[in-house]
Amino acid sequence: MKRDYTLDIRHLTRVEGHANISISVKNGELVDARWAVVETPRFFEVMVKGLSAERVPFLTSRICGICSISHALASIRALERAMKIAPPNAAEKIRLLAMHGETLQSHALHLFFLVVPDFTGTASILPLIHSHPDLIKAGLLLKELGNEISTVSAGRCTHPVSLVVGGLSKAPEKQQLLQLRTMIEERKPALETACSFFHTLAIPDFQRETEFISLCNGSSYPSIGGDLISTDGVKRNENDYLLMTNEYTHDFSTSKFTRLSRESSAAGALARFNNNCNLLHPKAKEVAESFALQPVCHNPFMNNIAQLIECVHILEDAEELINVLLNMELHEIKTPYVPKAGSATGAVEAPRGILYHHLETNEEGKVVQADCIIPTTQNNANIHNDLKAITKQALKDGKNDREIEKLCEMVVRSYDPCISCSVH
Amino acid sequence: MKLKIASFDFTCCEGCQLQLANGESTLTDFLELLDIRNFRELSSEQYNDYDIALIEGSISRQDEIERLQAIRQQAKTLVAFGTCACFGGVNSLKNKFPLNETLAEVYPEMPVETLLVRKISEVVKVDFSIPGCPVNKEEVERIMVCLATGSLVTLPKHPVCVECKARLNTCLFELGEICLGPITRAGCNAVCTTGKTPCLGCRGPSEEINMPAFVELIRERKLSLDDLQEKIAFYNAFGEFCSHEA
Ligand code: SF4
Ligand code: SF4
Ligand code: SF4
Numbered sequence: 208m209k210r211d212y213t214l215d216i217r218h219l220t221r222v223e224g225h226a227n228i229s230i231s232v233k234n235g236e237l238v239d240a241r242w243a244v245v246e247t248p249r250f251f252e253v254m255v256k257g258l259s260a261e262r263v264p265f266l267t268s269r270i271c272g273i274c275s276i277s278h279a280l281a282s283i284r285a286l287e288r289a290m291k292i293a294p295p296n297a298a299e300k301i302r303l304l305a306m307h308g309e310t311l312q313s314h315a316l317h318l319f320f321l322v323v324p325d326f327t328g329t330a331s332i333l334p335l336i337h338s339h340p341d342l343i344k345a346g347l348l349l350k351e352l353g354n355e356i357s358t359v360s361a362g363r364c365t366h367p368v369s370l371v372v373g374g375l376s377k378a379p380e381k382q383q384l385l386q387l388r389t390m391i392e393e394r395k396p397a398l399e400t401a402c403s404f405f406h407t408l409a410i411p412d413f414q415r416e417t418e419f420i421s422l423c424n425g426s427s428y429p430s431i432g433g434d435l436i437s438t439d440g441v442k443r444n445e446n447d448y449l450l451m452t453n454e455y456t457h458d459f460s461t462s463k464f465t466r467l468s469r470e471s472s473a474a475g476a477l478a479r480f481n482n483n484c485n486l487l488h489p490k491a492k493e494v495a496e497s498f499a500l501q502p503v504c505h506n507p508f509m510n511n512i513a514q515l516i517e518c519v520h521i522l523e524d525a526e527e528l529i530n531v532l533l534n535m536e537l538h539e540i541k542t543p544y545v546p547k548a549g550s551a552t553g554a555v556e557a558p559r560g561i562l563y564h565h566l567e568t569n570e571e572g573k574v575v576q577a578d579c580i581i582p583t584t585q586n587n588a589n590i591h592n593d594l595k596a597i598t599k600q601a602l603k604d605g606k607n608d609r610e611i612e613k614l615c616e617m618v619v620r621s622y623d624p625c626i627s628c629s630v631h
Numbered sequence: 632m633k634l635k636i637a638s639f640d641f642t643c644c645e646g647c648q649l650q651l652a653n654g655e656s657t658l659t660d661f662l663e664l665l666d667i668r669n670f671r672e673l674s675s676e677q678y679n680d681y682d683i684a685l686i687e688g689s690i691s692r693q694d695e696i697e698r699l700q701a702i703r704q705q706a707k708t709l710v711a712f713g714t715c716a717c718f719g720g721v722n723s724l725k726n727k728f729p730l731n732e733t734l735a736e737v738y739p740e741m742p743v744e745t746l747l748v749r750k751i752s753e754v755v756k757v758d759f760s761i762p763g764c765p766v767n768k769e770e771v772e773r774i775m776v777c778l779a780t781g782s783l784v785t786l787p788k789h790p791v792c793v794e795c796k797a798r799l800n801t802c803l804f805e806l807g808e809i810c811l812g813p814i815t816r817a818g819c820n821a822v823c824t825t826g827k828t829p830c831l832g833c834r835g836p837s838e839e840i841n842m843p844a845f846v847e848l849i850r851e852r853k854l855s856l857d858d859l860q861e862k863i864a865f866y867n868a869f870g871e872f873c874s875h876e877a
Binding site: 220247248252253257258259271275320324331365369458 | 640641642643644645646647648649650652653655656658659662667670671672673674675676677691692695720721722724725727728732733736737738740741742743745764765822823825826827828831858861862865
């Protein structure tokens with residue numbers, strides 16, 4: 208069918224931040240497809256200059272309202288490595304718990320509030336409160352659990368208060384950990400409800416080969432720190448983050464683009480799965496099998512399923528972490544330090560993928576240079592190329608205009624882009 | 632009658648909007664109060680007939696000024712939602728640096744537009760403010776109920792110290808740290824100091840603060856005035872005491 212078609216979505220809905228999709232088709236051929244971020248930049252890399260190290264995580268957490276814990280911990284890790292501070296073991300465990308809580312909260316928000324309405328054909332989650340009460344209840348129980356895990360371990364879920372350079376300012380009470388363990392146990396059925404629902408969905412069949420990048424530490428599913436690896440066989444040290452990202456700009460986007468071995472690459476739950484699925488909890492592996500998800504999966508829509516699988520892993524692993532913490536003394540939680548000059552990278556697996564903060568301090572421990580590379584920035588080029596490929600495929604399959612529009616929106620949402628975060 | 636509400640985000644992290652989807656155990660009841668007319672982050676349905684506009688974020692680009700002015704024309708009640716909107720928030724730290732240098736550092740090879748950061752009330756009239764970085768969901772719920780029932784909306788007048796002491800925390804001044812609790816408006820249940828980190832004043836000044844006396848206290852205790860300055864400037868919430876403009 209030789210047809211002309213233009214799609215111009217200004218400020219895509221049900222994503223965090225402002226971005227546009229534009230597609231133009233002439234005579235049945237794709238002329239252009241674009242992913243343009245138009246979010247207002249905030250310039251955190253400049254704002255952080257001159258700030259004392261201890262204040263930095265409180266500033267950088269404000270890069271993102273959804274993954275504030277990841278940002279705080281990326282800065283903390285960069286500063287601890289730069290100033291050669293080793294946080295106590297208990298603090299490291301509690302930080303991992305905080306990360307689990309944040310990822311669970313973020314995945315639940317994405318899956319239930321932003322993704323499910325595409326499959327149910329509703330504009331938002333609101334009508335589902337009445338039409339799918341059990342599903343929405345399950346989603347809210349999981350999101351609340353994520354927030355509670357973060358609150359217990361970091362003092363507050365959005366913009367943590369007790370994650371500090373050197374360790375923690377305050378540890379959770381054992382009583383709180385016990386309650387949390389009960390809450391996790393009680394909410395496992397909610398996750399089963401969610402899995403059953405996702406089994407009923409027709410995930411679009413679309414593949415475009417790409418390179419998946421994530422952290423890897425060889426012994427546990429990645430979270431805080433480690434080597435940087437890709438499914439194309441690249442492996443680098445954490446401090447060599449620039450060689451993994453190779454940032455460049457397009458004049459139509461305020462968010463930058465990155466690449467590694469190919470013209471684009473992807474970060475996020477599917478990238479973590481593709482690189483590290485053997486390290487998932489056995490229960491999460493079972494769920495992966497039930498969805499026939501295997502590495503290396505090149506269907507971006509399966510990022511949603513990878514997030515669900517990670518939720519299963521998180522509930523099990525959080526429980527194990529709590530059991531370990533209950534048998535530990537939680538008195539020694541902060542290593543005292545003297546500010547020093549130095550520079551290092553802190554990489555963490557934020558809910559949406561690998562996040563880098565690179566910080567340089569002077570002798571007083573004040574930041575003199577900063578660089579932050581956000582997961583969504585690392586997905587921009589992939590989103591951009593997926594839009595082209597999926598439109599071509601949809602044209603070949605004879606999809607109508609409305610179907611193409613919907614597929615384009617859905618493929619973007621499957622990356623769970625955090626646009627305000629990417630334009631920091 | 633449900634409140635016809637809309638939520639708009641400007642220069643910010645969107646953490647305040649996100650609080651609207653938190654408080655999950657009361658969320659469905661809370662949503663019953665509201666007729667959400669426009670909330671791009673959560674819904675693809677967007678209408679322009681709202682009464683209350685929640686404005687999140689500060690203003691730092693020309694197109695934001697225009698978008699905000701249009702919202703002001705539509706909204707009966709315009710709420711500055713969160714510290715970025717009320718005071719400029721952490722974004723204001725940008726104003727310490729010359730704009731051209733900032734741009735050259737972050738976007739060396741492309742033209743990008745940016746203005747000095749402004750709080751919402753510097754651009755349009757604000758009907759009332761809900762401070763907090765992020766806003767406290769319980770306070771937001773309480774204020775929405777006030778709006779729905781037409782009762783007067785108020786914020787606590789007392790300082791954070793009152794809430795902090797009620798939670799039986801050891802005062803951080805006793806541990807040799809500067810805390811802005813004595814000069815900051817309560818309403819967060821002293822969440823930071825309960826986590827043993829100093830208050831940085833995200834909720835802005837409490838009523839009738841005595842800044843000279845507070846500075847004197849810092850001097851008497853031989854604490855660092857540089858540290859005090861860094862803390863007061865953090866959210867740009869103390870007006871003339873923390874002006875970033877060179
Ligand atoms: S006030 Fe804080 S939480 Fe709210 S948008 Fe601004 S930075 Fe984010
Ligand atoms: S810790 Fe801060 S808020 Fe608490 S009593 Fe002391 S000064 Fe006040
Ligand atoms: S303790 Fe201070 S900085 Fe923390 S939330 Fe309350 S007012 Fe804001």
